[in-house]
Amino acid sequence: MPKIDFNDAKGVVSTAGSGWLRNGVEISASAGQLDRYTLTGKITGLNSGGEHVYVPVPATGTLVAVYSSVSGDPGAITLIRVHNAAGSSLGDITIANASSAGDVDMLLALSSAVTAGTYLRAISDNGATNAVDAYITFVIER
Amino acid sequence: MPKVDINDSKGLYETPGSGLYRNGVEISSTASELDSLYLCADILDISSAANDCFVPCPVDGTLVAAYATNSGGTPGATATFTIQVGGTGTSTLVFASGDVSGTVKSDTTLDMSVTAGQSISLDNDGGASGARRLNVVFVVEHTT
Numbered sequence: 371m372p373k374i375d376f377n378d379a380k381g382v383v384s385t386a387g388s389g390w391l392r393n394g395v396e397i398s399a400s401a402g403q404l405d406r407y408t409l410t411g412k413i414t415g416l417n418s419g420g421e422h423v424y425v426p427v428p429a430t431g432t433l434v435a436v437y438s439s440v441s442g443d444p445g446a447i448t449l450i451r452v453h454n455a456a457g458s459s460l461g462d463i464t465i466a467n468a469s470s471a472g473d474v475d476m477l478l479a480l481s482s483a484v485t486a487g488t489y490l491r492a493i494s495d496n497g498a499t500n501a502v503d504a505y506i507t508f509v510i511e512r
Numbered sequence: 513m514p515k516v517d518i519n520d521s522k523g524l525y526e527t528p529g530s531g532l533y534r535n536g537v538e539i540s541s542t543a544s545e546l547d548s549l550y551l552c553a554d555i556l557d558i559s560s561a562a563n564d565c566f567v568p569c570p571v572d573g574t575l576v577a578a579y580a581t582n583s584g585g586t587p588g589a590t591a592t593f594t595i596q597v598g599g600t601g602t603s604t605l606v607f608a609s610g611d612v613s614g615t616v617k618s619d620t621t622l623d624m625s626v627t628a629g630q631s632i633s634l635d636n637d638g639g640a641s642g643a644r645r646l647n648v649v650f651v652v653e654h655t656t
Contacts, residue, residue, distance in 0.1 A: 371521065372522075372524075374518050374523055382524060388520040390518045390534065400534060400537065401533065401535070402537060404534070404546060407549075408550070409550060409552055409649060411552060411647050412554065414556065423554075424581045424582070424613065424645075424647055425647050426581040426616045426647060426648070427579070428577060428618075429548070429651075455614065487618055489614050491583075511540075512540055512541045512545055
């Protein structure tokens with residue numbers, strides 16, 4: 371059960387324990403977490419027809435999840451549809467009626483290729499009756 | 513061409529092949545990708561030159577790329593955005609009058625030093641004739 375430290379002064383140091391360290395500080399992230407990055411955009415006015423956000427993709431990878439955080443009660447069920455650059459729907463995030471500010475909804479287990487220099491898009495179905503917003507975070511694995 | 517796995521059970525474990533692994537799972541990212549962070553910002557209405565966007569940079573590093581995409585329709589006229597660090601910079605992202613929503617412009621040749629606490633920004637010339645939106649992602653590589 372060695373602990374491996376990539377150490378500028380000592381080189382690769384193996385000692386008792388476990389984990390991966392860099393200059394004595396543990397890198398806790400897993401391989402998948404190290405490969406992931408996030409992009410965030412905001413949809414303004416979920417009650418307005420076709421409100422959306424486009425976010426440019428800076429690194430090629432696979433879209434694995436999308437999260438939404440709403441700014442208040444939408445007043446009705448609201449769907450956030452996620453599209454890739456080809457215009458294909460990747461699924462909907464459902465924001466429940468009577469959601470509170472900060473409630474997080476998500477679309478998990480996605481596996482959709484994305485290419486640097488293209489975009490991801492999230493669009494409201496205009497279900498909300500209140501003028502609330504949502505931040506959308508896309509999780510991409512390189 | 514060893515495959516190197518930093519493995520909690522076995523230590524630094526080399527087998528034939530290639531790649532860097534953590535507990536048997538490949539780390540696909542390059543070194544520069546592992547060093548990168550992505551800062552997102554937007555301009556809700558690009559038709560006014562008063563509407564710029566500023567995002568604080570939380571680390572010391574180098575701004576190496578910027579990507580932007582428009583939405584809400586075509587700009588209606590040429591719209592130019594100057595990439596700046598701490599208010600200085602000359603590289604631009606230029607959208608043409610007829611660029612449809614989802615057009616992505618980028619500059620991947622940037623080499624601009626940035627310090628933690630400085631702002632990275634897009635200076636908007638307000639050239640667009642329509643109240644369109646722009647989302648931008650800045651790519652910063654850490655430096656030690």
